[in-house]
Amino acid sequence: MNGMSRIVKKVTQLLVSIIFMYGVYIVTHGHLTPGGGFAGGAIIVGAFALIILAYGSDALKLHKEEAGSSASESLSILMVLILAVIGFFVGGMVFFNNYLPTGVVGELISAGTVPLYNIFIGMEVAAALLTIFIALVIFKEESK
Amino acid sequence: MELLLSIILGFMIIGAIFALHARDLLSALVAFGIVGYSLVICFLLLKAPDLAIVQIVVETVTLVIMVAVILNSTREEVKDKLRWQSALTIVLALLFIGGLVYFYQVAIAPLDELGMHTTRMAEAYIEGAAEKTGSANLVTGVLFDFRGYDTLGEATILFTAAIGVLTVLRLKGKKAA
Amino acid sequence: MIVYSLCFVLFMVGLYGVVTRRNMIKIVIGLAIMEISIFMFLVLIGYIQGAEAPIITGHETAVQFVDPLPQAMVLTAIVIGLATNAMLLAIAIRIYKNYGTFDIRKVNELKG
Known part of the structure; x- marks a missing residue:
């Protein structure tokens, strides 16, 4: 699969970082605003899909990315x-115990372990869907 | 509110029927997009912004994957003639539909009217949520604190699905290093 | 109650698609429509007239929230739905490569 035209590539360069930052914002503010690990x-x-679609699979080493x-x-599901x-083990003999101090409601660093779970679930969702997408693209390439 | 939701649901049903009957697979996918994106509007009307964000992104990713699948394949729909020769099939189908409608009636009877819901289970989640979890977003609090097992199971299913896709789509085996 | 019935109708449309279509992509679309009707139904159950979205902003006074429990369940279900749909599509494209068709009855006849 070849990439798209130069205009698309340039616009992709400009947009991708903003989209990525928006996703990270949604993940890290998941306990304050709408959103969370799944959405982010x-x-x-x-x-990532925008990069792969715009630049084509020739320019990227998809096997390494996969x-x-x-x-x-x-790693993230393990975490x-x-x-x-x-x-x-820390307290209560209950899984998913919220053992960190909860802090003040409404601040960024609060809610104990909830932001940590948010970050790791976000990584898990992103990596799983990216794996599926790259596997499809590689399959399309190799079956030609 | 109910009228507005009914109109959007009507559009969704029309889009679904068209998606299942379209000649070209690409137009079927576009019609399926009607169903998914209407669901986003419904979520916004029903005061569920988390779900709206997730659904709009997931719908887009689903459509991209579906278009990637059908793009280099034959796109025309296989001709399917309805074979009505068997009366037994029709009778069985009608019986099945009747049974489903009956169970639907049974299941819908104890439900409250739309908008008159009384929170029973979620009462504890709403009352003590801010003090117990410290999370301002109650949905996130329920998801990662009170009901962590559900989230873990969801992550496991995602992991299994990714492994399954890798297994199904691998053409060349990995070289023994 | 008419909204619940419309959700049921949408579910039946999806089921009709799964049962009668021959194209595998159409079958996946039918399954996705069934999923969507279920999401809609669950969120409708948790809706409360005049309530706010379940996010504490700090300056509300004795306001009622929408039930957060169905929303949390549907949130996980949406992502699971995406993963299972991708899995089904992967199987469909693999079958297309081996048999050269999306027609499920032809695949049944070929066998091999």
Whole structure:
């Protein structure tokens, strides 16, 4: 798959960073405003998909990206489990225990473990969907 | 409110029927987009902004993946003639529809009218949420604190789906290093 | 109550598509329509007339919130729906590569 025209590539360069930053904002402010890990992860996938569609699969080393996204997906789900198990041992003998101080409602650093779960779930969603997308693109390339 | 939602749902039904009957697969996908994006408007009307954000992005990603799948394939729809020769099939289908409608009636009877919902289970989540979790967004509080197991199960399903797609779509085996 | 019935009708449309269509992409679309009708129904159940979205902004006084529980459940269900749809599409495109058709009855006849 070849890339698109030069105009599309340039606009993509300008837009992708903004979309990515918006996704990160949605993830990190998930406990204050609408959004969260699921929505932000899907937005981040949108940024990566835009790069792949605009630049084509020739310009990118998709196999390496696939390996990286697959590994980060596994790592982030492992981190969610580790956070849950730490909550089990720190207090209460309950999984998903909120053991960090909750702070003031409405501040960015508050709500204990909720922002951490948000970040790791966001990574998980983004990496899983990106893996699926790259696998489809590679399949399209190789089956020609 | 109910009238507005009914109109949007009517549009969704029309879009769904067209999506299932379109000749060209690409126009079927566009008609399916009607259904998904109308759902976003419904979520906004129903005071669910989290769901609206998720659904609008997910719908877009779904459409991109679907278009990528059908783009280099044959796009024309296979001709399907309805085979009405078997009366037994029609009778079975009508019986099935009747049974579904009956169970729908049974299930819908104890529900409240639209907008008259009384929160029973979520009472505890709403009352003590701000003090217990410190999360201003109650949906996130429910998702990651009170009901963490659901989220973990969801992440597991995503992981399994990604592994499944990798397995199904792998053409060349990995070289033994 | 008419909104609930319309959700049921949308579900039946999706089921009709899954049962009668021969094209695999159309079957996936039918499944997605069924999913969407269920999401709509669950969020409709949690709606309260005149209530606010479940986000604490700090300067509301004794206001009522929409039920956050169905919203949280639907939030996970939407992402799961995307993953399962992608899985089904992957299987469909794999079958297309092997058999050269999306027609599910032809694939049944070929076998091999």
